[in-house]
Amino acid sequence: MSTFQDNFINILKTNGLSITRQRQLLFDLLQDQDPLSMNELTELVGTTIDRASVYRIIATFEETGIVRRISIGWKFKIELSEAFVAHHHHLTCLSCQLVVPINQEKLESFISELADINNFQPIQHQVEIQGYCQRCQANRNIA
Template identity: 25%
Template sequence: MSQPETRITKQRLAVTQALSEIDDFATAQQLHRWLQDSEKKVSLATVYRLLQSMADDGLLDVLRSGDGEARFRQCVTETHHHHLVCRSCSKTVEVQAPSVERWAARVAAEHDFSEPEHTVEIYGVCAECRAKKLA
């Protein structure tokens, strides 16, 4: 059974444009504020719904902060990837990790699981923030 085609609405185009103009991860509230400032009429509920739909379709990266709030960004890399995230400035780098993929597949197989999926975010402090601390 094929998946239904996603409708391209004015609201979806506005959210896509906002994401393309924002270089970093943003919350639904931040995107909604950007849309309001740009005089685009998209309700906050619609922003949440569109972000979830786009994330489910694999078009967005999603990171959850310590308080559980989701932050979204258009994927830079189209293939499966992971993230390094700076705890100080939130700088995020996409990384490929073949050894993690092999490990996940092996662990799933050892426990008789199939079709394993995973997300990995590694948090640390980037070189720029470390340099600022030392200055």
């Protein structure tokens, strides 16, 4: 059994939740995936799970820290939380909703330094950069 699967089961158990076939299927779909919008997710699921259940399960996943939400303007995408993937941040395109993961040691050490300077004990942080990807910048210049 993979660590992924163990973590998943542990988080569910800790929260008094059982492993249902639907929860397992959604969790499997989120693995090895770029962040997905709810539309993309429901499309991937097809008719296997009805839309309302997908939303309900993802809400449960969010509450229990299995997934996290990446905001893109008013919209958002879902990805597995840091219980499953290494710490990282995102560049998100407000036009095409592209999400690019970024991981820079410089950023991490600068954040600890900032906390240190302020005698602050950091627990977690979020750094999300929103803007326009290269392709959308080009399109905007034409328009």
